[in-house]
Amino acid sequence: MPARAGNGRGAPVAIVTGASSGIGRALAVRLASSGYRVGLIARRVELLESLRDEIAKARGLAVAEAADVGDRDALRGSVARVEEQLGPADVMVANAGFGAPTHLDPLNIDDVEQTFRVNLMGVVYSIESVLPGMLARRSGQIVAVSSLAGDRGMPGESAYCASKAAVNVYMEGLRIALRERGVVVTTVCPGFVQTPMTPMDAAATPFIMSAEAAADRIARLIEGRRGGVHRFPRRMALLMSLIARMPDALVARLVGDGSAHEPAPAEPAP
């Protein structure tokens, strides 16, 4: 069962963005089964509604609200509607994420902007939507699902890695600033997790874990109100810390120079 109900209204409330798939979906199921009332947010509302029904069948309580986390007003509206139905959020899990290869020739600027809009601004807007209430109650937990990819810029993934590095540093500053204000700040950095976002190539995804295992790790950080940075699985975190210290030439030898991520050249005009 959850450690405690911080909102004074019985079972605690957790809001999970990116709940329609992968880690977010598994986390919503896991938290609901532990007694949390769960707000489900993502764009694909039909997937959220079927998850809500699945949770209800298992005697849990969830509500579904559609929003693009990169749209500040839409997200704030959805979070407000979740809180109207379930009560104030004890936990916000800013999990929604977007991944696209970084191309060089030409630079795929639209993808870079979308990566930062979702992965960084989506986290910031998610926090904005609950922080005033948490500060007023002097209680709450903010969780950002970042990635071990934030530890090093990888060829072909510059934008994704940079967005996660930005999340890590943003959360670090918040963590220090909120130390004495009752709000726990948690940064989660998983390695490879089996979800639609991950390539199917097993050789390219060492130490991959299931979405359920990743969700369980995150749920335990929530139940224990544990702040700080949490990198897992341990062997992938160790490998990433080595890669982060490697010279560029060695990284290129290990993972390539990113040219495999480039789109195929266009057919010459007849």
Ligand SMILES: NC(=O)c1ccc[n+]([C@@H]2O[C@H](COP(=O)([O-])OP(=O)(O)OC[C@H]3O[C@@H](n4cnc5c(N)ncnc54)[C@H](OP(=O)(O)O)[C@@H]3O)[C@@H](O)[C@H]2O)c1
């Ligand atoms: N899979 C991995 O190996 C791995 C490793 C480390 C970290 N992560 C991080 O874990 C988080 C979850 O990813 P996942 O692996 O579970 O991927 P996933 O299965 O593709 O799920 C991504 C989720 O984000 C939501 N989302 C994407 N863009 C959105 C937007 N603009 N507005 C609202 N929701 C949006 C998607 O919902 P809709 O499409 O319905 O909006 C979906 O629910 C991400 O932050 C990712 O970077 C993943």
